[in-house]
Amino acid sequence: MSIRNKYESELRLVFDKLIAMCHATELAIEKSITALQKRDRTLSHEVMDEDKYIDNMEREIEQDCLKILLMEHPVASDFRDVSAALKMITDLERIADQAADISEISLQFGEEEFIKEPEHIAQMATLAIGMVKDGVNSYINRDIEMARSLDSRDDRVDLLFETVKADLIGLIREDSANADQAILFMMIAKYLERIGDHAVNIGEWAEYAATGYHKIG
């Protein structure tokens, strides 16, 4: 195998692992929201337990990328691919942490009836999952348009967050006894809003890998 082919197969391996990590992260968000909706404590624990596997995936990809940087001294688009992968796994790992945090909060609801069904939160989760998936796909496929579209999709997540916040403030005003649950829902919504931000970061690194341009701020 030529040196170039060896390098390309190493990079393909990073891509494959990144796709697997992305898939595991999407699943973690999905399961954390399902566990919330269905009051499924076992599923919440599952998400929290599985977070360490995603942490391990991050470390493995990180090692692979550092080894490529050390051994191959990549430049130009090769360098951008590897450095973007290194940055993106940090965002994916944080997203998985936030899914685990959502699960931990879900456990605090106990057996009490919800003050409001978390429909907007579920919508935020669906949007965020799609953004994470498309962020990584835009990197793999060098799809600059898709990467750039994440910014406006994040605006929709932010809008839903504002809706959730307004609903919860209204519920607290109606009855201060709603405050305990309202705070928990608010935290979950905030985590989802942050997941949207991380997905935007992933899109920005995808754009950097494809073009060399990285948005500042």
Next chain:
Amino acid sequence: MKVFTENMTITAKDCNLYYGDFHALRDINISIPGKKVTALIGPSGCGKSTFLKIFNRMNDLVEGCRITGEYRIGEIDIFDKTTDINLLRKNVGMVFQKPNPFPMSIYDNIAFAPRTFGIKRKDELDEIVRTSLQKAGIWDEVKDRLRKSALGISGGQQQRLCIARALAASPRVLLMDEPTSALDPISTGKIEELTDELKKEITILIVTHNMQQATRIADMTAFFLLGELVEYGTTDRIFSCPSDKRTENYITGRFG
């Protein structure tokens, strides 16, 4: 006759060079900043060494070589009839791939150019020998054997001796043609550090096949291919985001 000044910008305008019928350099236009290191990169036979040698007119000695275009170092027109070629070569030093010390003592190697330019006083020559060897980072290694043959020191030391010999003429520009390709990593590191030090005073053009070397030491990088200057810019940009696909393919090892 114009004299060499502080302005050491090197420019080539509509540069074309032929070896007989072979068109070795094609329509090259470039402005190389003074007191910086500029790396010339490209596959073997792309014309980078040919381009380098224009600036101290070494190609004059090549039979059948014809050059058109305008070439300047600062205000000096290199090919102007009034330009003194000996003065040009005093101001534009050259270091080759293979160290080429003269078969004489270390001292006499360094004192060779100053003597040629009429310096005879021993104390003056001693001073030039010492400072040149110090600037080339080899003084401590050879100060106790200055009268010994220059052929008796290691390859890395010989190369730094050759740099010291070039510096003894107080050049404004130093041309380096793959100066470390025959050296071990330690000697290579010393010469790379030396270029970083020397650029405070002189302009350096270096031909290198070592991409990491270009990224380590060069402020600017020019990529040559088949006699053309494909791309020229800051080393940072060339190696992170080249604008020409041919540059990208070469530096990432897809060809060459």
